[in-house]
Amino acid sequence: MSTPLFSVVIPTKNRSFLVGHAIRSVLEQSFPDYELIVADNDDTEATSHVVRALRNPRLRHARTGGLSMQDNWEHASEAARGDYLLVLEDKQMLKRHALERLATEIDRLKPESLRWRSDSFDDECFPPRIRRGAGDGSALMVNSDTLLGDFLNNPRLGYKLTLPLPQLSCISRSLLERIRRGPMQRLFHAVSPDVVLALLQLNYTDAVCDIQSPLVLYLSSVHSNGKSVSNKGETGRQFIRQLPGGECDCYDRVPVKCITIPGTIYNDFLRTQERVQGRLARHSVNWARYFVDCYLALLGPAERGIDMSEEMKEWQRAFSEQPAVVQAEVRRELPQLTKGNLAISTTTASRLLSKFGPRRLERLVKWLYRGYIRRDPEWRFSNPLDYYEWEASNVAKGTILKKPAAEVGTLA
Numbered sequence: 001m002s003t004p005l006f007s008v009v010i011p012t013k014n015r016s017f018l019v020g021h022a023i024r025s026v027l028e029q030s031f032p033d034y035e036l037i038v039a040d041n042d043d044t045e046a047t048s049h050v051v052r053a054l055r056n057p058r059l060r061h062a063r064t065g066g067l068s069m070q071d072n073w074e075h076a077s078e079a080a081r082g083d084y085l086l087v088l089e090d091k092q093m094l095k096r097h098a099l100e101r102l103a104t105e106i107d108r109l110k111p112e113s114l115r116w117r118s119d120s121f122d123d124e125c126f127p128p129r130i131r132r133g134a135g136d137g138s139a140l141m142v143n144s145d146t147l148l149g150d151f152l153n154n155p156r157l158g159y160k161l162t163l164p165l166p167q168l169s170c171i172s173r174s175l176l177e178r179i180r181r182g183p184m185q186r187l188f189h190a191v192s193p194d195v196v197l198a199l200l201q202l203n204y205t206d207a208v209c210d211i212q213s214p215l216v217l218y219l220s221s222v223h224s225n226g227k228s229v230s231n232k233g234e235t236g237r238q239f240i241r242q243l244p245g246g247e248c249d250c251y252d253r254v255p256v257k258c259i260t261i262p263g264t265i266y267n268d269f270l271r272t273q274e275r276v277q278g279r280l281a282r283h284s285v286n287w288a289r290y291f292v293d294c295y296l297a298l299l300g301p302a303e304r305g306i307d308m309s310e311e312m313k314e315w316q317r318a319f320s321e322q323p324a325v326v327q328a329e330v331r332r333e334l335p336q337l338t339k340g341n342l343a344i345s346t347t348t349a350s351r352l353l354s355k356f357g358p359r360r361l362e363r364l365v366k367w368l369y370r371g372y373i374r375r376d377p378e379w380r381f382s383n384p385l386d387y388y389e390w391e392a393s394n395v396a397k398g399t400i401l402k403k404p405a406a407e408v409g410t411l412a
Contacts, residue, residue, distance in 0.1 A: 003082060006031075006099055007085050008036050009079070009088070011073045025094045034058060086169075087194075118133050129382075130381050148280070190249055255287075257314055258315070295330075
């Protein structure tokens with residue numbers, strides 16, 4: 001049996017209503033040299049029924065069940081036979097030209113890792129809208145130290161626009177084998193398996209091919225484990241309970257001893273850095289950046305009406321213990337700190353105004369004008385599948401418009 005160029009793996013759990021779209025997006029690729037593996041960690045047989053309805057010789061169904069998120073992702077990757085591994089989330093669709101584009105860059109640049117942008121469907125707001133990822137369509141090799149430095153220090157970028165997250169990258173077999181032979185011994189780890197594998201890639205390869213183009217579409221902003229953790233939802237609580245060390249795995253190496261998504265990411269960086277050293281040891285956490293990111297992460301759930309008062313007290317405790325230089329830098333970034341909890345109350349008021357007052361009216365006017373008069377694709381589509389088909393048609397015609405980097409939107 002010949003080795004495919006790509007192994008696309010879809011780890012999934014209890015999202016049979018979404019995963020069929022992810023599977024179909026792979027089976028409809030314009031480039032044929034791939035295999036597809038669905039690692040079905042469902043509590044029921046719902047996903048099995050979806051897979052059986054989409055029978056295809058390239059599709060393999062691995063029924064797992066009862067595994068943690070990171071173990072299910074690991075199981076999927078171990079079954080892969082291709083020269084390059086892609087992880088597709090069950091709430092993503094791979095754009096029809098994606099594998100063809102990747103094959104072109106692999107042939108041209110011979111990279112060990114390639115990363116790309118994403119489009120997303122924001123279904124948390126009304127009216128819902130598409131948020132298109134920025135990019136001029138180019139591809140270039142970027143030094144791994146540069147990406148690590150931007151991840152830790154550039155507030156305009158953050159981890160989704162710097163790290164080669166496995167759901168936004170593909171990784172060569174040779175790089176995967178070096179990672180597995182290293183101190184971590186496997187690819188996916190708690191708490192953020194995607195972030196840890198991205199850091200391991202940067203530790204073991206000198207440069208990454210950065211494709212300035214969205215190659216996937218996120219079908220939903222609502223269905224997210226990370227969002228459920230932030231919002232104290234049941235899915236998030238279940239995820240935390242499965243961690244080897246429980247909740248403290250999220251913050252045992254950082255000052256703020258409560259759960260925030262940025263805090264878990266910085267914590268995972270420090271844990272991974274301790275174990276592998278190498279290139280990661282050249283870089284340090286920017287603690288002012290850490291406190292700003294954690295503070296803003298607490299405001300998000302608070303403005304959605306979730307009680308974050310205990311978490312904010314913990315943030316304030318940890319902040320009060322920081323060196324004066326860190327406190328001064330954070331206060332420059334967050335002048336509202338001088339007003340105590342006023343930042344939360346005013347943000348909540350702003351949110352309510354947005355939901356029921358002039359800001360919602362402004363959004364509706366934008367939706368009507370930009371979507372129905374200007375035909376702006378970001379406001380035109382209220383269904384992500386319609387957008388997906390429209391874009392695929394325009395790519396086939398060679399008429400798709402690029403989105404300038406200055407207009408980058410929030411990614412899923």
